[in-house]
Amino acid sequence: MHNERILNELQNIVGExxxxxxxxxxxxxxxxxxxxxxxxxxxxxxxxxxxxxxKIVLFAxxxxxxxxxxxxxxxxxxxxxPVRGGIVMDMKRMNRIxxxxxTSRYALIEAGVTTGQLLSHLNQNFPELQPPIPxxxxxxxxxxxxxxxxxxxLSQKHGDHGAMINGIEVVLPDGEISKFGSCALSDYWFSRxxxxxxxxxxxxxxxxxxxxTKLSIKLxxxxxxxxxxxxxLKDTKDIPKLLLEITxxxxxxxxxxxxxxxxxxxxxxxxxxxxxxxxxxEEIEQNIKTFKKVYRKSNAxxxxxxxxxRDTYLEKPIFAAGAADYRKGGGFEYVGAFMPLExxxxxxxxxxxxxxxxxxxxxxxxxxxxxxxxIVVFFSYSFNRADPKDMENARNALHETNELALQLxxxxxxxxxxxxxxxxxxxxxxxxxVLKLVxxxxxxNNIMNPGNWEVNEK
Amino acid sequence: MNASHELDWxxxxxxxxxxxxxxxxxDFLDFNCPSYKNFRYETYSTGGRMWLIYGxxxxxxxxxxxxxxxxxxxxxxxxxxxxxxFDKFKDFLVDFIELARVEAxxxxxxxxxxxxxxxxxxxxxxxxxxxxxxxxxxxxxxxYDLPDQAEWVYFIGCTSxxxxxxxxxxTIKFLKKAKIDFTLIDEHCCCSPIxxxxxxxxxxxxxxxxxxxxxxxxxxxxxxxxxGCYKTIKKDWLKFQEVLGIEVFHTVELIKDLMDNKKLKFNxxxxxxxxxxxxxxxxxxxxFYDVPREVIKNIPGVELVxxxxxxxxxxxxxxxxxxxxxxxxxxxxxxxxxxEEAKSTGASIITSICPFCRTNLTDANEHYxxxxxxxxxxxxxxxxxxxxxx
Numbered sequence: 001m002h003n004e005r006i007l008n009e010l011q012n013i014v015g016e017x018x019x020x021x022x023x024x025x026x027x028x029x030x031x032x033x034x035x036x037x038x039x040x041x042x043x044x045x046x047x048x049x050x051x052x053x054x055k056i057v058l059f060a061x062x063x064x065x066x067x068x069x070x071x072x073x074x075x076x077x078x079x080x081x082p083v084r085g086g087i088v089m090d091m092k093r094m095n096r097i098x099x100x101x102x103t104s105r106y107a108l109i110e111a112g113v114t115t116g117q118l119l120s121h122l123n124q125n126f127p128e129l130q131p132p133i134p135x136x137x138x139x140x141x142x143x144x145x146x147x148x149x150x151x152x153x154l155s156q157k158h159g160d161h162g163a164m165i166n167g168i169e170v171v172l173p174d175g176e177i178s179k180f181g182s183c184a185l186s187d188y189w190f191s192r193x194x195x196x197x198x199x200x201x202x203x204x205x206x207x208x209x210x211x212x213t214k215l216s217i218k219l220x221x222x223x224x225x226x227x228x229x230x231x232x233l234k235d236t237k238d239i240p241k242l243l244l245e246i247t248x249x250x251x252x253x254x255x256x257x258x259x260x261x262x263x264x265x266x267x268x269x270x271x272x273x274x275x276x277x278x279x280x281x282e283e284i285e286q287n288i289k290t291f292k293k294v295y296r297k298s299n300a301x302x303x304x305x306x307x308x309x310r311d312t313y314l315e316k317p318i319f320a321a322g323a324a325d326y327r328k329g330g331g332f333e334y335v336g337a338f339m340p341l342e343x344x345x346x347x348x349x350x351x352x353x354x355x356x357x358x359x360x361x362x363x364x365x366x367x368x369x370x371x372x373x374x375i376v377v378f379f380s381y382s383f384n385r386a387d388p389k390d391m392e393n394a395r396n397a398l399h400e401t402n403e404l405a406l407q408l409x410x411x412x413x414x415x416x417x418x419x420x421x422x423x424x425x426x427x428x429x430x431x432x433x434v435l436k437l438v439x440x441x442x443x444x445n446n447i448m449n450p451g452n453w454e455v456n457e458k
Numbered sequence: 459m460n461a462s463h464e465l466d467w468x469x470x471x472x473x474x475x476x477x478x479x480x481x482x483x484x485d486f487l488d489f490n491c492p493s494y495k496n497f498r499y500e501t502y503s504t505g506g507r508m509w510l511i512y513g514x515x516x517x518x519x520x521x522x523x524x525x526x527x528x529x530x531x532x533x534x535x536x537x538x539x540x541x542x543x544f545d546k547f548k549d550f551l552v553d554f555i556e557l558a559r560v561e562a563x564x565x566x567x568x569x570x571x572x573x574x575x576x577x578x579x580x581x582x583x584x585x586x587x588x589x590x591x592x593x594x595x596x597x598x599x600x601x602y603d604l605p606d607q608a609e610w611v612y613f614i615g616c617t618s619x620x621x622x623x624x625x626x627x628x629t630i631k632f633l634k635k636a637k638i639d640f641t642l643i644d645e646h647c648c649c650s651p652i653x654x655x656x657x658x659x660x661x662x663x664x665x666x667x668x669x670x671x672x673x674x675x676x677x678x679x680x681x682x683x684x685x686g687c688y689k690t691i692k693k694d695w696l697k698f699q700e701v702l703g704i705e706v707f708h709t710v711e712l713i714k715d716l717m718d719n720k721k722l723k724f725n726x727x728x729x730x731x732x733x734x735x736x737x738x739x740x741x742x743x744x745x746f747y748d749v750p751r752e753v754i755k756n757i758p759g760v761e762l763v764x765x766x767x768x769x770x771x772x773x774x775x776x777x778x779x780x781x782x783x784x785x786x787x788x789x790x791x792x793x794x795x796x797x798e799e800a801k802s803t804g805a806s807i808i809t810s811i812c813p814f815c816r817t818n819l820t821d822a823n824e825h826y827x828x829x830x831x832x833x834x835x836x837x838x839x840x841x842x843x844x845x846x847x848x
Contacts, residue, residue, distance in 0.1 A: 017497075018498070020499060022524045023519060023522065023524065023525070024501060024510060024519070024522065024524045024525040024527070024528045025499045025501050025524075025528070027501070027509070027510055027513050027518075027519050028476070028499075028500045028501050028506045028509045028510065029500065031509075033475050033476055033477075038518075044499060046498050046499070072478065073476075073500065074477070074478075090498075090499070090500070092498065093498055114486065116482060116485075116486025116487070117486060117487055117488075119486065120485045120486045120487035121487060123485075124485075124487070137477035137478050137479060138478070138479065138482060138486040139477065139478025139479070139481060139482070140478075319543055321475055321477040321479075321543060322543065324475045324477070325473070325475065325544055328470070328473050328547075329472065329473060330472045330473045330474050330475050330476075330512075331475075332475060384472075385472055386469075386472040386512070386516065
């Protein structure tokens with residue numbers, strides 16, 4: 001599609017420094033750290049404000065050129081790699097923190113603000129507030145994360161990050177700038193309703209319905225103290241009971257669990273990490289005692305976490321990228337699946353079998369969301385991206401894990417192209433009908449990240 | 459340890475996960491990678507550059523002028539090394555970039571301006587990157603009555619010898635007053651400019667030449683007032699030469715030693731608010747942070763104020779890695795950001811111990827009319843006057 005006229009038009013919008021069709025600039029946008037194969041990119045563009053986004057979208061719509069919005073590029077499942085070429089819209093120059101409302105506790109930000117930036121801004125200027133941030137590197141954008149149903153250390157109490165959106169500004173495929181949430185009728189971006197909630201349409205839509213340019217997310221009071229209570233379970237069957245008991249206390253800020261074959265001492269166990277918070281060290285101590293009892297009651301062995309592990313888990317954001325480095329090969333992808341709690345034991349056992357089948361050390365993690373109403377389970381596969389066979393092996397393991405999640409009644413999260421089709425095969429036909437209606441109504445030329453969530457009639 | 463010696467870098471460069479830590483300040487509030495902050499395409503972060511390098515060495519993408527430009531548009535400041543989280547990998551990030559530049563050079567894609575550095579250094583009448591006629595330093599030896607044989611060699615460095623002679627002269631005077639038994643050699647470039655730009659073929663010969671000249675004086679120690687020479691001789695020469703057989707010092711280490719031994723007394727006060735800029739060559743690359751600060755704090759009357767980004771987290775002046783010659787406008791823009799940060803401290807003076815940082819900061823100071831005084835620490839000491847008790 002390389003075309004000087006198109007390049008010139010885009011340069012007229014953003015300036016010549018911020019759009020490129022040079023091979024050396026496009027190369028990295030043609031892939032991500034996950035197991036997806038490279039795909040062609042025609043242009044990368046870096047808009048500075050909503051008006052530039054609007055002009056780009058209008059132009060692309062007139063020319064029927066695909067647009068793929070991108071935040072930190074860390075979904076790992078290839079969602080920001082164009083399926084049919086086109087323009088990757090890297091949003092990271094739109095990085096203004098527009099407002100922190102301390103009373104209504106929200107942050108109004110542009111779509112390119114990173115999790116590291118917002119976290120640091122609050123720590124320095126509003127130390128009593130904390131944002132929802134994922135276990136992703138600080139280069140992940142807030143928008144990219146909340147718009148894929150991301151989760152983080154506040155999710156056990158408050159739900160997934162998509163639930164924490166108060167409002168969005170979207171450039172629709174026809175160039176219309178729309179606001180959804182209280183911001184549609186108020187100067188305050190404080191609430192999602194009580195009006196028809198269109199915001200949900202844009203969550204996990206992977207940029208197929210428009211380009212989100214601004215959003216408001218909820219902020220929360222930051223505790224004075226935080227610590228972790230570490231325990232080990234021997235039998236996956238005990239997971240639901242333990243988690244029900246933990247959440248019954250109402251004292252857990254976050255609950256993480258997982259199993260992995262490395263280091264050796266963790267092999268055969270499920271670790272459980274409950275975060276406790278408090279106003280003072282005494283309260284923390286009391287909460288730790290409470291959870292020691294809860295652990296014992298539910299067949300879990302309390303143990304003092306190794307300092308290194310404790311430090312890692314208390315760091316915000318958690319250095320989760322370490323998990324990506326097991327193979328020292330720069331490649332990492334996982335199936336995240338929202339699961340019903342009762343199916344988690346089976347998911348752990350069967351996913352470990354899949355890992356072993358593909359000669360990948362089992363590495364499974366989970367986080368509670370909204371109490372035990374949802375649990376997101378991560379089945380991780382690291383690989384050597386310099387080895388095409390290893391990448392293919394990981395892709396096959398991921399596919400089989402997606403199938404497992406669906407069989408068990410779960411829903412794969414931020415799922416890659418093949419997995420999207422597995423979901424669409426299983427999904428209620430009426431859902432597909434509505435999905436297609438909405439897509440066609442908003443994006444009749446199918447310019448927004450085409451190929452994703454595409455309903456293919458057989 | 460360095461990548462070229464200890465492991466086959468081509469087998470590990472793809473370990474980068476492009477998590478992006480390399481772009482940031484230590485608190486993630488801002489971008490601290492001068493290249494990413496300027497260009498903003500992912501390619502221009504260190505992670506992006508690692509991916510591009512892998513693409514080039516694996517053949518997924520071919521060398522071109524543009525690809526080479528992306529590899530060269532980095533001052534190799536080492537912010538990425540400080541922030542990357544992958545042990546046994548992060549230490550090599552700048553090595554990888556320099557090794558990729560060697561590949562670019564082999565493929566004939568070193569940008570022309572950087573090739574000029576090599577041409578001037580290889581020119582037997584010059585042997586320096588500035589294109590000046592080589593000074594054999596015999597006139598200086600005569601002027602300052604320096605012996606042929608000595609315990610120390612003052613390795614002046616090309617920037618001080620051909621562009622910032624005040625620093626050279628101040629250093630010689632200081633060494634004389636301290637009664638250091640030193641001399642000068644007919645030095646040729648330490649090769650920092652061509653190592654940074656991947657044009658390494660003549661490096662070994664230059665090292666051998668300089669080492670021979672040094673050993674002919676009977677010296678076992680080198681002292682230099684140049685951060686670039688210091689890092690290059692002490693660290694990079696060992697990539698080309700197993701043993702140097704000489705000790706390497708920066709002049710500020712001597713000053714600190716004299717202060718500690720109560721042998722250095724200042725003749726007057728210097729009632730100024732000063733901020734100190736960490737040169738990347740000395741700071742992040744050599745972990746040399748405290749000595750210059752302790753020296754500044756010991757100058758009577760001085761108030762040392764820190765810039766927000768300092769030490770491991772310092773913002774680069776923007777000149778290193780061949781950027782000053784390859785991208786002169788971007789280089790001074792990067793320095794402007796440093797000067798603005800310096801101004802925000804309320805300081806009227808920004809000092810450093812790197813003549814190349816000083817050059818770029820001065821260029822920015824003049825170009826943007828920033829009204830700061832940019833001066834080397836040794837020149838401050840020289841200006842206020844001092845006595846050395848021997």
